[in-house]
Amino acid sequence: MSKLPPEGECSPLIKSTRSTIELSRTRIDADLFVLFDALSNQRGREASRLLEDIGDRPLLDGFSFGASFAAWLTERRDAIEHRLDAEVRRVVSWLNSRDDPETAARLEAALQIRQREAYRKRGAGCSIAVLPFHQHDEIGGELFLSEGVVDELSSRLGNIQDITLAGRTSIAALLERGYTLQQMASELGVSHLIEGEVRRTHQGISVRIALIDGRYGTEIWSDFVSGSIEEFIGSRDMIGATVISAITRTLGLSAPPSTSRRMTTNRDAYALYLQGRALAQRVGVDGAMAKAIEFLEEALDTDPEFASCWTALADAHISVAALTPSVERVKNSRDAAQCAQRAISLDPGQGxxxxxxxxxxxxxxxxxxALELSFEAFARDPNDADVISRLGSCLLYLGKTREGLPFIEQSVARDPIYGRNHVMLSSAYLSIGEVDKAIAAGRRMVDLGFPGMWLAVAYMAAGDHVAAVKAHYDSRIYLGTTIMRPPGMPVMDDAARDAYFDIAARGIFSGKAADRAVYCKMLDGLHATMADPYDSSIAFPAIWMGHADLVMKLYSECIHPANMFSLMSLWIDIDPINRTRLHPGFMQFAEKIGMVEAWEKFGWPDLIPHDPRNTSSDPD
Structure with missing residues (x-):
């Protein structure tokens, strides 16, 4: 609070009843109120100064009125930060439209400093990888109890602000390599690991949980908990406050009391949910996603009020659209959205x-x-690796790379073995001109077993066309695995595959106009004949070659979860990629697909700092 107005005829400062104490809003003036007033009235210079003065200080710091107040305060802080972010972006956009880029840049820089500090502090506690638990079952049957324990532990620990969890994708990748605990901690960049085992007998369930110091691979805490199957599935209190408190206490952290999630009390529904979740992680296994969806739908038939299962089903549908050769990708996406909406109606906390x-x-x-919902997701679940990644990617698609980069960097930190995160990082670095960093991220991506097409883009940006052609051509070995085969396309023999990748590599990356013309013509033919004319196998190279007419036609007609990933490449400012953005029809295209509306609401992209259609130069 910056000042207290004189009492005079004002209302009392404190209003109290038997159960509440309330501060009168009219009797308090605070720096936050002044900042929002400046933003609402487009006083850019004043807002910049105020935000710089506030810096990275947390809102309402220093108050301690118990666990309930702490939980309420955390929720309010997230909501206010979300509102502040949206207001600053709106004013930055307005300032740019009034030809005041200097003030706009100052205001945006002040916000970015605050956001980066928030990320730094969020990661300043402990980083933990929760490893899959072993399951020993004397009864038999497909009851995935170990997945349930890991899921509950991850959920509860992920809600603690001073704890950062490693992503499940990276953990799974390392387990396949047979690493030691110390090696896993080093590769994941975590300070601690949690491992354990679940035993099921006719007498009940027992769970052993151990906390491991990642530097030495030594156990620093462990405990056994036991109970009946009904206790485990009905309330999940076996992995309750006592276990979480013991872990945080061992780590030297304090955490407000947490409550278990609103799940299901139905044993069959929970078992089906765990099986579906486990199968949904196996995207590359034939039939796994279809079976996962079948299990999750059966679980929801058993318990239609199971919010987390609706979210898991939504995620499975999105994975089908984005990561498998589906011919119904927009329908898959619509199914996912309907499931997600149902989850939110049951539990608004499903970030x-x-x-x-x-x-x-x-x-x-x-x-x-889309961006509004991404921020809503982040406000509700700021520690979820997928939520962070999707917010960052949404900003990249809109060309707001500098704003999105901290989220992408956080995604890489949480899921460092997931090649897709390094793709986004490489693309983001290219969009801000950091070519060496983009190449380093691309090489890391290839080291992790991901196709090298995006490394090829980075080499092209560096002017090394020979290396770019080779990196793309070498990716041919991933066709049918990491590079999904286009829907409806027959399997190629090695000779046909090699010939196609040779034409593609030279067409995109050789720098020769004749090679480019040949491949552009081939893409036009594929667009006219393929089962999915908007497939990523057409969209990605069209953007990289700056085939503007095809890019704008394709994305004007259909955006789906598989091809939207390449939109981030539109903002790489090198020839020929930038030919689409520099095309005379680009702004009309951007308006048609909704980008302009997003820019007007959240701020213009890095390469288009103000509305080029607005020729006025009214002073601020």
């Missing part, structure tokens, strides 16, 4: 579901709503 709805909004040419 992951908000991010899935955001993906679907892109297919509806509504990126403004």
């Amino acid at each position: 992951h579901a908000f991010s899935i709805m955001g993906i679907h909004e892109w297919t509806q040419f509504n990126p403004a709503r």
Whole structure:
């Protein structure tokens, strides 16, 4: 609070009843109120100064009125930060439209400093990888109890602000390599690991949980908990406050009391949910996603009020659209959005579901709503690796790279073995001209077993066309695995595959006009004949070659979860990629697919700092 107005005829400062104490809003003046007033009235210079003065200080710091107040305060802080972010972006956009880029840049820089500090502090506690638990079952049957324990532990620990969890994708990748605990901690960049085992006998369930110091691979805490199957599935209190408190106490952290999630009390529904979740992680296994969806739908038939299962089903549908050769990708996305909406109606705290709805909004040419939902997801679940990644990618698609980069960097930190995160990082670095960093991220991506096409883009940006052609051509070995085969396309023999990748590599990356013309013509033919004319195998190279007419036609007609990933490459400012952005029809295209509406609401992209259609130069 900055000052207290004189009492005079004002209302009393404190209003109290038997159960509440309330401060009168009219009797308090605070720096936050002044800042929002400056923003609402477009006083950019004043808002910049105020935000710089506030810096990275947390809102309402120093108050301690118990656990309930702490939980309420955390929720309010997230909501206010979300509102502040949106207001600053709106004013930055307005300042740029009034030809005042200097003030706009100052205001945006002040916000970015605050956001980066928030991320630094969020990661300043402990980083933990929760490893899959071993399961020993004397009864038999497919009851995935170990997955349930890991899921509950991850959920509870993920809600503690001073704890950062490693992503499940990276953990799974390392387990396949047979690393030691110390090696895993080093590769994941975590300070601690949690491992354990679940035993099921006719007498009940027992769970052993151990906390491991990642530096030495030594156990620093462990405990056994036991109970009946009904206790485990009905309330999940076996992995309750006592276990979480013991872990945080061992780590030297304090955490407000947490409550278990609103799950299901139905044993069959929970077992089906765990099986579906486990199968949904195996995207590359034939039939796994279809079976996962079958299990999750059966679980919901058993318990239609199971919010987390609706979110898991939504995520499975989105994975089908984005990561498998589906011919119904927009329908898959719509199914995902409907499931996510159902999850939110049952439990508004399902942040992951908000991010899935955001993906679907892109297919509806509504990126403004997509970004809004991505921020809503982050406000509810700021520690979820997928939520962070999807927010960052949404900003990259809109060309707001500098704003999105901290989220992408956080995604890499949480899921460092997931090649897709390094793709986004490389693309983001290229968009801000950091070519060496982009190459380093691309090489890391290839080291992790991901195709090298994006490394090829980075080499092209560096002017090394020979290396770019080779990196793309070498990716041919991933066709049918990491590079999904286009829907409806027959399997190629090695000779046909090699010939196609040779034409593609030279067409995109050789720098020769004749090679480019040949491949552009081939893409036009594929667009006219393929089962999915908007497939990523057409969209990605069209953007990289700056085939502007095809890019704008393709994305004007259909955006789906598989091809939207390449939108981030539109903002790489090198020839020939930038030919699409520099095309005379680009702004009309951007308006048609909803980007302009998003820019007007959240601020213009890095390469288009103000509305080029606005020729006025009114002073601020």
